[in-house]
Amino acid sequence: MATKLGPNRYGKAETRLVRVVRDGPVHHIKDLNVSTSLSGDMQAVHLTGDNAAVLPTDTQKNTAYAFAQKHGVGQIEEFALLLARHFVESQPTIHHARVEIDEYAWSRRGPHSFVREGGEVRTCVVHHDRDGRSTVVSGLKDMVVLNSTGSEFHGYLVDEYTTLPPTDDRVLATAVNARWRHTGETSSYGKSYEEVRQAMLEAFAGTHSLSLQQTLYAMGDRALDTCPEICEVRLAMPNKHHFLVDLSPFGLDNDNEVYYAADRPYGLIEGSVLREDAPDAGFAWE
Numbered sequence: 001m002a003t004k005l006g007p008n009r010y011g012k013a014e015t016r017l018v019r020v021v022r023d024g025p026v027h028h029i030k031d032l033n034v035s036t037s038l039s040g041d042m043q044a045v046h047l048t049g050d051n052a053a054v055l056p057t058d059t060q061k062n063t064a065y066a067f068a069q070k071h072g073v074g075q076i077e078e079f080a081l082l083l084a085r086h087f088v089e090s091q092p093t094i095h096h097a098r099v100e101i102d103e104y105a106w107s108r109r110g111p112h113s114f115v116r117e118g119g120e121v122r123t124c125v126v127h128h129d130r131d132g133r134s135t136v137v138s139g140l141k142d143m144v145v146l147n148s149t150g151s152e153f154h155g156y157l158v159d160e161y162t163t164l165p166p167t168d169d170r171v172l173a174t175a176v177n178a179r180w181r182h183t184g185e186t187s188s189y190g191k192s193y194e195e196v197r198q199a200m201l202e203a204f205a206g207t208h209s210l211s212l213q214q215t216l217y218a219m220g221d222r223a224l225d226t227c228p229e230i231c232e233v234r235l236a237m238p239n240k241h242h243f244l245v246d247l248s249p250f251g252l253d254n255d256n257e258v259y260y261a262a263d264r265p266y267g268l269i270e271g272s273v274l275r276e277d278a279p280d281a282g283f284a285w286e
């Protein structure tokens with residue numbers, strides 16, 4: 001049987017890395033989850049087991065720790081670019097590096113004391129190849145938001161399996177998973193992150209919603225309008241259904257006051273919003 005090696009990559013997934021910066025008695029922390037993934041001249045290792053072209057995943061992990069010490073950790077996008085460029089530029093057999101970083105937020109409780117912020121996670125995925133091309137996608141996941149009114153859903157297709165009652169006042173809740181693609185060099189990843197996050201929160205709160213799809217588009221559109229340095233936003237938003245509980249068996253009214261917050265199944269609304277003139281994404285989303 002004739003076979004050939006298809007696309008492949010390898011790396012160290014989920015290196016947990018905490019960097020403490022000691023500014024006298026005041027400390028700062030960065031809490032990261034770093035995944036590196038390399039590809040290149042990997043024919044021999046797959047076909048014959050010759051490892052000569054392979055930079056071990058253990059070395060990739062060590063590099064993340066060593067770079068955190070040597071260079072510090074600023075914006076996750078910059079740390080990811082530093083690592084990606086290093087792997088490609090230092091090893092001729094490595095043609096492409098993908099570095100994904102999640103950052104967990106801690107807020108200060110004292111000079112050396114911190115409390116972990118809720119579930120929200122800042123993310124990035126960076127690519128760098130041996131032609132010197134880099135792409136940066138930033139994002140956030142699990143930003144949970146809820147509007148207790150200002151949401152309707154009606155006018156949808158009805159067939160013999162439809163039981164959903166139309167509503168002109170419901171709870172709209174979701175966990176926003178958003179990623180946005182930078183067009184080129186971005187001046188400050190920290191600033192653009194805050195701007196995009198704020199724009200999406202304002203669009204969520206400020207949109208009178210006829211569907212979560214409409215809200216999704218409004219959030220992506222507002223992010224692009226606010227931040228000129230990004231060209232595409234991809235959103236995945238679970239519809240965290242809140243069902244009114246029937247309290248009539250107890251002789252009680254329920255005028256949009258008591259809900260059952262279901263955790264599954266959930267509607268999953270996904271979509272992207274991009275500038276008309278967005279450049280080709282290349283490998284940015286891989």
Ligand SMILES: O=c1[nH]c(=O)c2[nH]c(=O)[nH]c2[nH]1
Nearest residue numbers: 153164210211212213239267
């Ligand atoms: O905002 C919504 N979009 C849908 O597509 C959908 N489908 C559904 O059952 N409820 C909802 N809500």
